[in-house]
Amino acid sequence: MNKKDIIICRCEDINLEQIHDLLDQGYTTIEDIKRLLRIGMGPCQGKTCGLLLQQEIARYLKCKTEEVALPKIRPLVTGVKLKAIVEGTKDER
Amino acid sequence: MNANIVIIGAGISGTAIAYYLAAKGMKDIVVVDKGYLTNGATGRCGAGIRQQWATKMNCIMAKKSVEFYEKANQTLKYPGDIEFKQEGYLIVAVTPEEDAQFSKNVELQNSLGIKSRKITKEEAKEIVPHINTDMFISATFCPTDGHINPFKANDAFYQAAKRLGVSFYFHEAVQSIQTVNHKVVSVTTDKHTFETNKVVNAAGGFAHEIGLMAGVPIPVYPEKHEILVTEPIEKIQGPMVMSFGKNLYCQQVPQGSFVMGRGTPGALHNHDIESSWEFLDEMAKTVVAFLPVVGELRVIRQWAGSYNMSPDRQPILGTVDECEGFYVACGFSGHGFMFAPITGLLLSEIILNQPTSIDMTELCMNRFKNQKTIEVEKSVV
Structure with a gap:
């Protein structure tokens, strides 16, 4: 199958070829690849692509999957409307 | 290992300085960063580019940087786009x-x-x-004024510097700077020792600690x-x-x-x-x-x-009295990303003993010793 047709990150529409391009250029951490491709920065926050990318890097570096560091986990767990946060704090303080 | 210069920090300032030095022909330039590319303030910034400042120096530096960024894709021969x-x-x-x-x-x-x-x-x-x-x-x-993608801009300077022969060492933390008679002689990381008589402190949030390693108390x-x-x-x-x-x-x-x-x-x-x-x-x-x-x-x-x-919310750039061969590019107070092109240019001029593009009196570290009252930039969020 053509690497261009293998979608790794659905939120940001990133395919396997783009990832291999960066790996070939020497960007071999999830943090690097995330910032240059926006992989894992969409609404699902890497819940789908994170492990796929980790496996792909491990395969490329010929190491164990768990040796590839996962990116920093950032809040929020799920998307929340700004308006809902304002309303939720109205009666406080 | 020998180096002509060791730049501490591969953020936008460090990579811009490395790029300008290499473009002017300097060899054996080393850049050390304790994390991945853009792990520090550059990759965390708000991606804004503005020239609307309340102090003259900030205005001048911002304007010159915007002029560079407008042509940065071509100047740096970046295969991507910095998204200005x-x-x-x-x-x-x-x-x-x-x-x-x-x-x-x-x-x-x-x-x-x-x-x-x-x-x-x-x-x-x-x-x-x-x-x-x-x-x-x-x-x-x-x-x-406007927006630039910080990851791409940092990557553009990084790739251009690398192409010109600059050596980068990521995931490597500087642990000490050795001086003899107030002159830099070497820099030691957790993996290497670089023999060098020039060091640039472009360490962003950690600029104060790096200064202390060379006996230079920087007021940041x-x-x-x-x-x-x-x-x-x-x-x-x-x-x-x-x-x-x-x-x-x-x-x-x-x-x-x-x-x-x-x-x-x-x-x-x-x-x-x-x-x-x-x-x-x-x-x-x-x-x-x-x-x-x-x-x-x-x-x-x-x-x-x-x-x-920094005390006046303007960057601190150039040489310091306390240590020969120690250069600073810090104290940007939240605006290092937008000032990076002029920072790179000015530091390269100072390091290579060339006349500077703008008067450095109000940007050098000495200004805090000489001035009785400091004009503070108020246009900061």
Whole structure:
């Protein structure tokens, strides 16, 4: 199958070829690849692509999957409307 | 290992300095960073580029940097795109004091060739139709301000420097700087020792600690600032909307998300960069008051980074009296990203003993010893 047709990150529409391009250029951490491709920065926050990318890097570096560091986990767990946060704090303080 | 110079920090400042030095023919340049590319303040910044400042030096540095960034893709031969979107900064005055100060700011900016202008609430609403005009008195607008993708800009300088022969060492932390008779002789990391008589401190939030390694007390400290980003939507907002008085900046980036941030009142002077719920609460309240429609957007991520604060909120650049061969590029107070091109140029000139493009009197570390009263840049969020 053509690497261009293998979608790794659905939120940001990133395919396997783009990832291999960066790996070939020497960007071999999830943090690097995330910032240059926006992989894992969409609404699902890497819940789908994170492990796929980790496996792909491990395969490329010929190491164990768990040796590839996962990116920093950032809040929020799920998307929340700004308006809902304002309303939720109205009666406080 | 021998090096002609060791640059500490591969953020936008460090990579820009490396690029300019290499482009001018310097060999054996080493850049060391304790993390991955853009792990520090560059990759955490709000991605804004502005020239609307209240001090002359900040205005000059911002304008020269914008002129570089406009052609950066070509100059740096970047295969990607730094995504420079020039749709302006709309800065709102929320008090009569700010309104008066902004008139003076525009006068200063115009005198330096920056095309900003003072505008009414009605004019502001034409530029950002969803802004709540009850929240401010007047505004200033500069159409050539805007947005750049910090990851791509940092990568562009990095790739250009690498192509010119600069050696980069990532995931490697500087542990000590050796000096003899107040002269730099070597830099030791957790993996190497580099014999060198020149060191550049471009360590961002850690600039103070790096200074102390060479016996140089730099009057800077790190301060946490937080940001959040929403889900992407179709384009509705061109400029950055900013308020100093209400502690807010908010911009829709080219990819469609809204990126917004504010300072942390009473933030401690430390390296804390954890996200907080207090920020999320205050940010939501502030942005919904100014830009009500943005309230409909979902927050998908928040993060934080360190400003490296100087006493007058202007950067500290150049040589220091305490140690020969030790150069500083720090204290940007939240604006290192937008000043990086001029920082790279000026540091390369100082290091290579060339005449500097602008007068450095108000940017060198000595200014704090000589001045009795310090003019502080107030246009900072």
